[in-house]
Amino acid sequence: MDMQHNARDAGVVGLGDPWYDTVASGWGEDETGGGPRRARPPAADVYAxxxxxxxxxxxxxxxxxxxxxxxxxxxxxxxxxxxxxxxxxxxxxxxxxxxxxxxxxxxxxxxxxxxxxxxxxxxxxxxxxxxxxxxxxxxxxxxxxxxxx
The missing domain is CATH 1.10.287 (Helix Hairpins)
Incomplete structure (x- = not known):
């Protein structure tokens, strides 16, 4: 069975992923684009x-x-x-x-x-x-x- 994984799948990307909280990932959005919003990571304030x-x-x-x-x-x-x-x-x-x-x-x-x-x-x-x-x-x-x- 050939399964393709999307990088947004919960099983693929986790909090340990260094690219998870980058600017391009869309801070404030969950993986589905709706629902509860995540808080900005502390590093985001420093980089901003x-x-x-x-x-x-x-x-x-x-x-x-x-x-x-x-x-x-x-x-x-x-x-x-x-x-x-x-x-x-x-x-x-x-x-x-x-x-x-x-x-x-x-x-x-x-x-x-x-x-x-x-x-x-x-x-x-x-x-x-x-x-x-x-x-x-x-x-x-x-x-x-x-x-x-």
Whole structure:
């Protein structure tokens, strides 16, 4: 007999599950979506306070200011390659050096761009976000210790 289990089934998810009380689980609702409401776990108050802090908002702002433009530029670069390959086959077939043509150079540049973007992201995170994020982590842990007393 083949039985499928739903993650919301009472036999599958219990209070010991670390994802049970996360923001995405819908605090205040029981497993069926109706009936008595659960109280928010104490950790939720701590995380809500940290989430609303200026330091957390600054980390998010710095992350978004880098990631959104970088992702948009990379997507445009990728789409430009695809459009050029489909609309300008003569240009893409033009030889550059020996058997290496424009399409091959642009394709290799796609790989190079991926590695460059990965390096730039890691550098940005290290220089602009990691220190503040680590401080937030320590603050959160201290708040959790104080909350449990």
């Amino acid at each position: 306070e940290v989430h609303g802090s200026a330091a957390f908002q600054e980390v998010r702002r710095r992350y978004r200011r880098f990631v959104f433009p970088a992702a948009a530029l990379f997507l445009l670069w990728y789409l430009a390659y695809v459009v050029a390959a489909t609309t300008a086959p003569g240009l893409m077939a033009r030889p550059v050096v020996g058997a290496l043509n424009v399409a091959m150079v642009a394709g290799l540049a796609q790989f190079a761009t991926t590695f460059l973007l990965t390096w730039a992201y890691a550098r940005h995170a290290r220089l602009r976000r990691d220190r503040v994020a680590l401080e937030l982590r320590w603050v959160t842990q201290e708040m959790m210790r104080g909350h449990g007393r």
